[in-house]
Amino acid sequence: MKVVAVYLRLSLEDKRDMGAGESNSISSQRILIRSFIRQDAELKEYEVKEFCDDGWSGTGMDRPGMNALLAEVKKNRVQCIIVKDMSRFSRDYIEMGTYLDQIFPFMGVRFIALCDHYDSRKHGGTTIGIDTAFRTLLYDLYSKDVSVKVKSSFENKCANGEYIFGQVPFGYRKSPEERNTVIVEEKEAEVVRHIFSLAEQGKGSTEIAKELQREGIPTVTQMRQPGTKAEDGRIHAWSGRSVRNILNNRFYLGEMAYGKSKRKSVGSKNGISVPEEEWKVIPNHHEALVAPEVFAKVARFKPDMARKRKQDAGQGRRKHPLTGKLYCGGCGYAMVYKPLHGKNRYRHFECYKRSLLRIPECCTYFSADILEELVLTRINKELMVRGEAAGRKKSLEAFQESGIAGIRKELKAMRQEKKHAQDSKETLYKSYAAGDVSAEEYRKEADSLDGRIDLLDSRLCSGKEELIKLEEENKMLEADMKLVIRYSHMEKLTQELVDAFIKKIYVYKDKRVEIEWDFREG
Numbered sequence: 284m285k286v287v288a289v290y291l292r293l294s295l296e297d298k299r300d301m302g303a304g305e306s307n308s309i310s311s312q313r314i315l316i317r318s319f320i321r322q323d324a325e326l327k328e329y330e331v332k333e334f335c336d337d338g339w340s341g342t343g344m345d346r347p348g349m350n351a352l353l354a355e356v357k358k359n360r361v362q363c364i365i366v367k368d369m370s371r372f373s374r375d376y377i378e379m380g381t382y383l384d385q386i387f388p389f390m391g392v393r394f395i396a397l398c399d400h401y402d403s404r405k406h407g408g409t410t411i412g413i414d415t416a417f418r419t420l421l422y423d424l425y426s427k428d429v430s431v432k433v434k435s436s437f438e439n440k441c442a443n444g445e446y447i448f449g450q451v452p453f454g455y456r457k458s459p460e461e462r463n464t465v466i467v468e469e470k471e472a473e474v475v476r477h478i479f480s481l482a483e484q485g486k487g488s489t490e491i492a493k494e495l496q497r498e499g500i501p502t503v504t505q506m507r508q509p510g511t512k513a514e515d516g517r518i519h520a521w522s523g524r525s526v527r528n529i530l531n532n533r534f535y536l537g538e539m540a541y542g543k544s545k546r547k548s549v550g551s552k553n554g555i556s557v558p559e560e561e562w563k564v565i566p567n568h569h570e571a572l573v574a575p576e577v578f579a580k581v582a583r584f585k586p587d588m589a590r591k592r593k594q595d596a597g598q599g600r601r602k603h604p605l606t607g608k609l610y611c612g613g614c615g616y617a618m619v620y621k622p623l624h625g626k627n628r629y630r631h632f633e634c635y636k637r638s639l640l641r642i643p644e645c646c647t648y649f650s651a652d653i654l655e656e657l658v659l660t661r662i663n664k665e666l667m668v669r670g671e672a673a674g675r676k677k678s679l680e681a682f683q684e685s686g687i688a689g690i691r692k693e694l695k696a697m698r699q700e701k702k703h704a705q706d707s708k709e710t711l712y713k714s715y716a717a718g719d720v721s722a723e724e725y726r727k728e729a730d731s732l733d734g735r736i737d738l739l740d741s742r743l744c745s746g747k748e749e750l751i752k753l754e755e756e757n758k759m760l761e762a763d764m765k766l767v768i769r770y771s772h773m774e775k776l777t778q779e780l781v782d783a784f785i786k787k788i789y790v791y792k793d794k795r796v797e798i799e800w801d802f803r804e805g
């Protein structure tokens with residue numbers, strides 16, 4: 284009898300974050316997987332064994348349920364493993380890759396991650412067959428330096444599945460047969476196509492809304508939730524906005540976008556929205572309702588879209604804050620910024636000379652998202668360390684100030700002594716002229732006074748130099764501290780921030796990043 288292992292995992296953090304209807308609970312994972320098995324002609328004949336880690340994080344592999352499962356795998360007692368998504372199995376993507384690419388194929392174990400649409404049988408037992416968007420995501424996560432923030436965007440990937448568990452865009456509905464897929468809802472789709480064809484004729488969104496109203500076409504709410512009343516007793520009506528929402532939705536092109544928001548920082552619940560040009564997109568995810576030419580043509584009639592495109596183009600031309608500071612660790616030449624444009628689906632940097640020099644050490648690709656994140660984290664860390672040092676600097680500053688005051692006092696005393704010596708020399712000359720002292724006595728005494736004056740002159744000179752130096756140092760110390768305080772904990776990598784603190788950055792093929800700071804060493 285063949286065995287299919289069902290692996291379920293829920294971390295304490297997942298539990299904390301869980302809202303109503305959360306799709307990650309152990310029981311919903313179980314229901315999803317069990318119903319998949321029941322519907323699969325081959326798997327429903329297998330014996331089902333369940334392994335569960337409730338309250339365990341996915342970072343380490345040392346979990347009781349996982350250990351039991353892997354022990355069974357080693358004894359060759361498991362033919363197939365099913366998880367809801369890969370992150371249930373492991374959040375360490377290098378580990379995940381090792382299991383998918385080496386261990387499971389070697390043991391002849393089929394691995395299925397439902398929400399990732401991954402089945403090792405379909406993908407020839409390697410990660411190679413995984414769709415491009417997901418693979419790029421894996422690449423992102425392979426780099427060990429990635430902060431937790433980027434990792435959390437991986438969670439959004441299953442927005443893929445979760446999205447479909449939630450609201451399906453107008454014109455579609457969940458497939459009753461195939462999990463995680465949407466099919467066309469013909470009655471709604473007709474309205475969507477109608478809206479696009481009106482827009483294609485050059486009609487604006489408000490005009491289209493009026494037209495729909497005239498034709499007596501029910502609104503999205505009326506079709507989806509018949510019987511609901513509009514707010515404040517108003518009648519249901521199409522608005523320019525609801526028309527625009529449809530015309531702007533790339534879902535109708537068959538595209539599935541995810542990564543629309545990311546977490547602000549570790550542990551924070553509320554996501555911040557990600558600009559549309561940075562969303563990750565799976566093309567041909569479902570049946571399209573509109574042809575790309577039509578979508579593009581319609582976009583031309585929409586002034587807001589035109590404005591947005593113009594803005595995007597402007598952003599593309601604007602230089603990246605790291606430009607001029609970023610170098611390839613392999614060859615030492617500059618790294619060039621490649622914004623989103625044409626076939627360039629991910630903002631990244633590449634070595635300027637890579638194709639010319641063809642040095643294997645060259646850094647041919649570095650994700651801009653990851654680099655920005657990383658540099659910002661390092662700046663903040665550096666500022667924190669220096670902020671602590673600022674406290675120590677404060678007392679140094681006080682010490683310096685008392686030093687400056689001391690030197691000023693000394694200089695004043697020396698000037699007085701010099702004046703005194705000059706006066707004595709004058710008096711001495713008068714006495715000589717009056718015949719009170721001999722020429723020999725006068726010369727001896729005058730020589731000694733001259734010597735004293737010379738000495739005072741040179742002391743005054745070095746004292747003044749020291750004073751200037753101390754005063755300058757003191758000013759710098761102040762400026763440096765102000766800078767540290769001003770920039771403590773920055774949220775965004777700006778040109779100003781880069782210019783204030785960074786001299787040079789070297790990036791390497793193995794994704795190492797070396798930063799040369801531009802802090803003044805006080």
Ligand SMILES: [Zn+2]
Pocket residue numbers: 611612613614615616634635636637644645646
């Ligand atoms: Zn290079």
